[in-house]
Amino acid sequence: MEFQNYLETIKNLIFDYSPKIATALIILFGGLWFTSFITKTAKKIMIKRNVEITLTNFLGNIIFWTLRIMLFITVISKLGVETSSFVAILGAAGLAVGLSLQGSLSNFAGGILIILFKPFRVSDTIEVQGEQGKVAEILIFSTKIITSNNQVVYIPNGILSNGKIKNFSQLSTRRVDIEIITNYTSDVTDIKSKIGKIINQHPLVLKDPKADVYINNFTETSIHFSARVWTESAHHMQVKSDILEQSKSLVSI
Known part of the structure; x- marks a missing residue:
């Protein structure tokens, strides 16, 4: 008799909870598909609008996990679980984690600022x-x-x-500053002319803005010349190296 009571109780529970379980499963699997579909669609839209890939992935992850958390709360509520207390516990846990990870949250906020303001x-x-x-x-x-x-x-x-x-890369052009040191036996006018010729003949030096060559300083034993030339940012080191190399063969240091 007692066994029959158990069977009857289980039977009643199955009848009572079957619709809830079926509904929860339908919501679960449909929600999993829906969250993936929304996330992929949002990413495709951002890519088509030329949103930076880092920001695209970041926003995509936020959308994905926000929808998944909402889906989880919806599913357990359909099963009869009280969600208000669960949300309160989740919020308290989030606050505790946030307080223990203040440095990481600072880096997280910094990452958002870098992605947004570039x-x-x-x-x-x-x-x-x-x-x-x-x-x-x-x-x-x-x-x-x-x-x-x-x-x-x-x-x-x-x-x-x-x-x-x-x-160093944000602007398309960059100035190259070069210092050339000579002794006092050198002809100042001739040296300036030779340096200017080397600069003007270099194929990677821009004509505008115009290059400048001038005397920068006098010391007890030497004269310091400075040259300022402009080139594309990608060619900065090559231009500096080439001009220094060619100037060495022309100027007595």
């Missing part, structure tokens, strides 16, 4: 915190930089968003 982009050459290199990847918590000697440096985004950043 002080630099991927492939830009920057100098920050004493490190200079090419930006390989902008992550949510840090930025990956490859230095000229092929070292990988990760800079926290909190420091980047609040510190001084020197971007």
Whole structure:
């Protein structure tokens, strides 16, 4: 008799909860498909509108997890679980995690600011915190930089968003400053003419703005000439090296 009561109880529970379980499963699987579809559609729209790939992925992840959390709350509510207390617990847990991860949240906020205001982009050459290199990847918590000697440096985004950043690639042109030192036996006019000729003959030197060659300083034993020429940012080091090399063969140092 007792066994029959158990069977009857189980039977009643199945009849009572079957519609709820079926509805929850339909919502679950439909919601999983819907969240993936919305996320992919949002990313495609942003890519078509030429939104930066870092921002596209970041916003896509936010949309995806926000929809998944909403889906989870909806499913458990359909199963009869009280969601108000669950949301309160989730909020308290989020606050506790936030307080314990203040540094990470600062880097997270810095990553958002970098993505939104774009002080630099991927492939830009920057100098920050004493490190200079090419930006390989902008992550949510840090930025990956490859230095000229092929070292990988990760800079926290909190420091980047609040510190001084020197971007060598943001503008298309860059000035090359060159110093040439000669002794007092040299003919000043002749040296200036020769340096000017080397500059004017270089194919990567821009004609506008016009290059300048002038005497910068006198010391007890030498005369210091300075040359300022303009070139495309990508050719900065090559132009500087070429002019210095050719000037050495023409000027007695």
